[in-house]
Amino acid sequence: MSDTAVPPPPTSPREFPCGACGARLEYSAGARQMRCPYCGSEEKIPEATRTVREHAVETLFARRPAERVAEHRFVCQGCGAHIQGDHLAQTCQFCTAPLVTDDSADVQVPPEAVLPFTVERRAAHDALSGWTNSRWFAPNSLKRVSEAERFKSTYLPHWTFDAQTESDYRGQRGEYYWVTETYTTTENGKSVTKTRQVRKTRWYPARGRVSRFFDDVLVNGTTQVSPEKVDALKPWPLDKARPYAHEFLAGHEALRYDVEPEQGLEAAKQVMAGTIHQDCKRDIGGDEQRVTSVDTAYSRVTGKLLLVPVWAGAYLHGGKTWQIVVNGCTGEVQGERPYSAAKITAAVLAALLVIALAVFLFVQYGG
Known part of the structure; x- marks a missing residue:
């Protein structure tokens, strides 16, 4: 018989029934309140009783059964995304494949902070429409990505790390x-x-030491959205982050991280290394600089799991999935789009027709 202790099951998520009609309340983007989508009743979100905390990495790396952030958990049969929400869902917003119930263990690092949505659905739809209309020769399927089942408010996991660095360079x-x-x-x-x-x-020859404190180095915690698109959504108003509370996820979905905190820390160190390299060059001075080696010591390393908001959608075209994401705080749109062969062909034919007509008129009347 194994001596390994079986972790207790995670606690059930909190539910927020409407006091007027009994329906589920949803967090209202840009407000400190939840609103009923049916009768319009509102309920204020209580003020946080704590501040956002940074955790020593030793604590951060020690997984424990996490409190479930939503009632329903799904896993995508296409891209493998693990999605959590308080309502039943059928398709994945990242690849449009079917979702099935996720029964995997919830032994993960719990979220410490959340950056709440401030861009509501209508504003996100308008931003996406503007982006879509500016893409010439885009297929019509791109314009349908904002349909409710394809365009969902989703929190993406990110790691943030702080560290004091001391770097000796040559x-x-x-x-x-x-x-x-x-x-x-x-x-x-x-x-x-x-x-x-x-x-x-x-x-x-030059040598010396530089030091720097890094605050909130942000690392993408999911591989379900390309790093290029996620990076292009920056900047995030990290000063608006609040201590995690279930209320902010009411009516929205959350993606579980698949980039482990150890991987996240190594990625953060790579980001720090670029800044440290520039610090070394400034310290060397002169007209040009060469940095041949850097030895960095890290101390006071802390981190946390932060949830950031996006409106995410996907559509199929030509047998391939194309993703669209909108920053839930700024409305910045990033996405992929194919070119419509039919529209390009029509445009080329129209241009040739105009040229042929111009030549005909010149021959008939210009000579």
């Missing part, structure tokens, strides 16, 4: 100097001797 400092060179050229068939100033660089 490199070279380059300083410019000028020399006069003599050269010969030909002018008007004659050989002419001239001089010119040529810039050279003297290199001197």
